[in-house]
Amino acid sequence: MDASSLTDWLIWLPIGTAVVLWIVPLSRYWTGGLALLVSLLEVALWIEQAARFDFGRSGLQFETKAQWFKDLHVSYDIGFYGFSLWLAGLAVIVMAACVAYGFWVGRDRARAYFGSMLFLTGATVAVFAAQDLLFFYAAFEAMLIPLYVLIGVWGGPNRSHATLKFVIYTMAGSLFMLAALIVYGLKVGTFDLVDGPTSASRWIFLGFMLAFVIKAPLFPFHGWLPDAYRQAPPEVAAVLSGVIAKAGTYGMLRIAIAKFPEPTSYYRTLFLTLAAAALVYGSLLAFRAPDFRGVVAYSSLAQSGLIALGLFAGTNLGFDGAVLQMVAHGLISTALFLIAGTVERRTTTDQFALLGGMARGRPALATLLMTIGVISLAVPGSASFAGEFLILAGSFQRAWWWAVIGGGAIVLAAMYVLRLISAVLHDARGSTVHDEALDLRPGELALVVPLVGILLALSAWPAGISHHSFARDAPKQQVEAQFK
16 A cells, blocks of 8 residues: 555545445444444554654655645645654544444444544544644544534433533634634645744734643633533543543644744743643642542643643653653543443442442452553653653753642642542442442453553653654754744
C-alpha cells in the first residue's frame, strides 16, 4: 500500500464502515464483530505508518492533498508530523478498546451504536491529520455528532441534561473558532496550515483558544465535564477523557501556538494561570469526589491543565513533556474508565460509600487497578513521571513559580489516586459488594491488559515519544518554523 494512502485509510475506512452498518441490517453479533475488526485494522494501519515514519526528518509525511475551492485556497490536505502521529495512534488504540468494551457488554441498537463509534474514530483521526483549517474545523465538529448520540441514547438517567450542556459549551466554542478561521483565511489568502503565514491578531488567537480550552477543558470552561463524564457510558467517558480532550490541547499546539506566536507571547501569563488553576482546582475536586468516575473526571481536568502548562511554557522540555503526557494520560484515563465500568457492572454503583473490599477474591481487578494507579501516581520510572518531570522542568525554565505550583498539585494527585484505590479495594466491604461479584473475566482482561502493557512499555522507554515527536528533537525550533 502506498505510504500516503495510509492516512486516507485511517480516516475513511471507519467512516465508510459506519455508513455500511447504518444501512445494512446486520445482526447485533455481526455488527459488533465487524466494528471490532475494523477498529483492529485501524491499529494495524497505524503501526504500519509508525514503522515507515522518518522521525529524524522535518516536514509533513504521509501527505495527501487535493484542491477543493481554488479561489479560496481550500484543500483536502492530510498528513502527519511526529507528535500528531502519536496522537492518532492514541486515538485508534483507545477507540479499539472502547469498541471492544461495547461489544463485550452487548450494547443494544447495535447498528446505531457501533456506527457512531466508528464514525467518531474517523473524525478524531481526521482532526490530528488535517492540514487545512476548514477541513480541521469540519472534523472537529464532526466529533460532536456521534458523541451527542452516544451520550444521549446510551447514557445514564440524567443523560439529556448532560448532553445538552455538552453541546451548548462545545458549540459556543466552535462558533468562535469558525469566525476566527474565516477571518484568518480571508486575511492571509489561504486556509493551508502548512504554508499559511503566522498572524499577529490577538482576537483571532482568542477565537481559536476559546474552542480549545472548552474542548480540553481548562478552568473555568469545564462546566460540561462532570455531568458528561458521569452520565456517558463508561467507554464513551473513556473516549471523552482519553481522546477528545486531547483534540483541544493538540489544537493549542498545532494552531494557536504555532500560527500566532506574538499573541501567544502576549497572553502567555494568562493561559499559564488558567492551566495552573485547572491543575490545582481539578486535583482538589478529584480528592473530594465521592465516586470512581468523579475522581477520574476531575483528574482529567487537572491533567489538561498540566499539559497546557507544558505547552505555554514554550520550552523544549515543556513541548516534549506535553506530548508524552497527552499519550500517557489518554491511556491511563481510558483504562480507569473501563475498570470503573467493570466495577459498576458488578455492584451497580461507583459510589465509594457503597464500595470497598473488592481486592479480596479478585486478584486480577486488584492487580490492574493497583498497576494503573501506581503509573498515575507518577512514581519514578513510570511514563507519567517522565511526562510530568519534563513539563515541570520546562515550566521552571519559564519561571520557577509555575514549577512550584505544578509540583504542589502533583502531590494532591497522589492523594486522590491513593484514595480511589483504597475506597475500591481495601476499605470495609460496602453494601453493594457481594461474593458473587466475580473477578475480571478473560474478555475484560483482553480490553485493559493491552492498555497497561503499552503504559509499561512507555514507562520503560518514554523517550520513544518524547524524543520522537519533533524533528531532530528540537520542538521549539519546529514550532517557531511551524513544523516545516
